[in-house]
Amino acid sequence: MTLFWIITAVLVLIAMAFFAIPMLYGKEYDDVVSRDELNKAFFKDRIHELENESEEGLVENRQELVSELQQSLLDDLPQGEAKKSVHVSPAMLLPGIILIVGICYGMYASVGGIKKVEDWHDAVNRLPELSKRLLGDNAANEPLSDQDMADLTLALRTKLHDDGDDPMGWLLLGRIAMSNRDGETAEMAMKRAYDLNPMDSDIQLGYAQSLMLSGKPGASDTARQLLRTVIKHDHTNTQALSLLAFDAFEQNQFKQAIAYWTMMKKLIGPNDSRVPMLDRSIERAQSRLDADNKAMAIVNGAEAAGAVKADAAPKADAEQAKQQVTATISLAPDVVMPKQGDIIISVHSADGAPMPIAAVKLPLTTKFPLTITLTDKDSMMPQRKLSSLSEMLIRARIDSDGNVMTKQGDWYGESQKVMLGGDTKVLINKQY
Template identity: 45%
Template sequence: MTLFWISTLILVLIALAFLIVPVFVGSNQDQVASRDELNKAFFRDRLGELKEENSEGLIASPDEMEVELQQSLLDDVPAEQIQQYTLFKPWLMLPGVLVILGLSYGLYSIVGNQQKVATWQETVSRLPQLTQKLMVQHADPLTDEEMDALTLGLRTRLHERPNDATGWLLLGRIGIANRDIETAQGAMKRALDLEPTDPTLQLEYARTLMMGGEPGQLQFARTMLKHLLERHPTNFEAMALLAFDAFSQGDYPVAIQFWEQMKSLPGIGDDRLRMIEGGIAQAKKEIERAANPSPGVTVTVNLAPSVTLPEQGIVIVSVHTADGAPMPLAARRLPLSRFPLTLTLTDSDSMIPDRLMSQQSKLIVRARIDRDGNVATKDGDWFGESGIVSLGGETSITIQSQF
C-alpha cells in the first residue's frame, strides 16, 4: 500500500506541475513582452515629438538626437512602472492547488473501492498461512471463506509470477475441491506445461481429465497414467486412478488386477488396504451379478455443482420401500471416484435375506457420500433421493442436500 500512496502522490505532483509551471513561465514571458511594448510606445511618442521640433527648426542635429533617443529609451524604461502591472502573486494559486488535491483524493475516497483494495491486500498477506493449511492432510478443511481467500491470493501471485508451477498446482487442487472442472484442468495444464516431466503434475492433470468425463479426455488420461507407471511402477495414486476408472467403466477384471498390484506395494497402510479389499470385493460381486442377473433398479447418481467432496469417503446407494422406511432393502458401497455413477442394485445387494427387492413393486433409491465409513454418523454428509420407481426400472439421483 505504501507504494500505491507514493504513486498517487507523484501523479498529483505532476498535475500540480501543469498548473504551476505555466504560471511562472508565462509570467516571465509577459514581463518581457510588456517591457518591449512599453519601449516601443516611448520610442514612437518621443520620435514624433522630435519630428515636430525639427519641423519648427528647434533641433540643430535631428539624426544625433534620434540615435540618442534610441539609446536612452533602451536603457531607461522605468522598471517600477512595469512591475506594478506584471508583479505575480504566488498565493493566488492556492485555490487551484486545493481544488486539485481535493478532487484527486476526494474522488478516490468515493469511487476508488479503498476498502476492497485493503481487503484484497490483507487476503494476499494470508496466502502462506492458507497454503500451509491446505497442504496439511489431517488439518481441518478450509471454510468457504478461506477457500475464496486462498483462490484470490493465488490468482494474484500467479498474475505476478505466471511461471510458478507450484502455484498453478495449488489452484488446480482448489478447483478439484470446488468441483470447478474448468479451472482445475486449466491450472493443472499450465503447471504441467511449466514442468512437463514432474510425475505429480502428470498425475494431477490426469485426475482432472477423468473428472471431466469426456471420452477423449478419459483416453488421454489413461494413456498418461500408463506411461507414468512405465517410469514409476510403484506409483500408488496412478494405479488407484486406473482401478477406479476401470470399475466405473464396468471393466471389473482390470480393476481387480490394479487393486491386486496395489496390495503388494510396500507401506500402503491399513486404511488403504481396507479400501483396496472393499473395491475388490465389490468388483467380484459385480462380476457375479452380471453372470446371474436378477430384477433390480438401475440408478444414475449425479453430483450438484454446490457439493464439496471430502478427500476420503465412499458413496452409499440404498434401495428402500416406497413409504421411505429408513431400513434399506439393499445397499451398495462404491469408491468415491468420479460422477455421474451408474449402477444396478438387485437381490444380491439385499441387507436381510428374507426382505428382497424382488418382493416389492415400488421402490425409492437414496445416495449418500459417507466421509468416515460409519453409517451411523451422518452430520455433514451430502445426500439425494429419487422419486418412486418400479422394480426393473431406471431412475436418477442428484446429490445436493446436506445433513
C-alpha cells in the first residue's frame, strides 16, 4: 500500500511540473524584431493597394505617396533591446498547485474505490489470523463472522492468484465455499486441489463431498470411488464412513447405511458426543428398512418363526460353534499400561489387510490374561461377516487416548493364522 501512495505522489509531481515550469521560465521573445516585421508587412500591403489604385486612375501622385510611406516606416523603426516575458512568482503558482492536488486526489477518492482497495489489503494481511480462527487454532476460540468469512475468501483468492500451485490453499477455499453453500466454487476449488495432489486423503474427502453436493450426473459414482480409496488406506476414517453412510441412505440402501453408521459407533467409542446422532440415524434407517420389509414380516408370523427356532435350536448351537473364533490375550512383562484407554480386539483376513472384519472394544480395567470369543455379531459390516473367512488373524491393541485413528505409542500384538471355529493366543509385546 505504501508503494501505491509513492507512485501516486510521483504522478502528481509530474503534473505539477508540467504546470509550473512554463509559468516560472517563460519562452524568450524579441519585441523589436516582432514590431519591425509588422511594419514591413503593413508597408508592403499599402504599396500593393497604391499600385491597384494607380492602375484604376484613382491616384495621380503615386510616387509622393510611396515616399511618404517610406518615411513613415523609417520614423516608426523601434529602438531598444530584446526583452523577455514577465516571470510569475512562486506565490502566484500556489493556488494552481493546490488545485491540481485537489483534483487528482479528489477524483480518485470519488471514483477510485480507495475504501475497497484498503479493505482488500487489510483482508490479505489478516489471512494467517483468519485461517487460524477458521481451524479453531486460537486462544479465544472466537468464531468467524460473515464478514470474516468474506475477507478470508478474498484473501485466499488473492493468494491463490499469486500462487496457484498450493493444493492446501485450494482445499481451504473449497471448504469455505461449501460452508457458504457455494457449490460451484467448492467443486472448482476441490478439483484444482485434487489435480495438484490426488493422493492426499483430506483432499480426496473434500472433493468427494463437493461432488455429492453438486448433484451432477455421474458425480456420485466418482465420489464413492474416492471415499472407498480413502477407506482402503485408512479404515478408521470416520468422515469417509459418514459420507458413505449418507450416500447409501440417499440411495435407499438402508442396510448399507446402517452398516457404515454402526462401524462408526464402534470406532469412536460409547462416550463420544456423536453417538446420539448416530443412534438417531440408525433408527431412521432401520425404520425405513422395516417399512420396506413389512410385507415379508407379516408372512413370517411370530408363531411360525418360534416353532422353527425351537426345532432348529440344537443344530444352531452346533453350527454357531463353527462360526466363531476364540482368542486368549496376555501381556508381555515389559508392557506399561496407560492410565486410561481401551483394549481393541479385531479380526482381519489372513492376508493381513488393515480393514477389520470384526472388532470388540473392552475397558482398560479388564484383567489379563483374558479370553474372548468373537462371532458374526461383532462383524463391522453385515455384508461381510466373520464367518465368511476360512482363515484369519487376531490383533489386540491397547488404545491409550480413546481415538482409534491415532496409534503412536500404543502396545499391540498379533496371532498366527487361525481357522474359523478355532482358538488362538495373542501376546501384546510390541509398540508403535
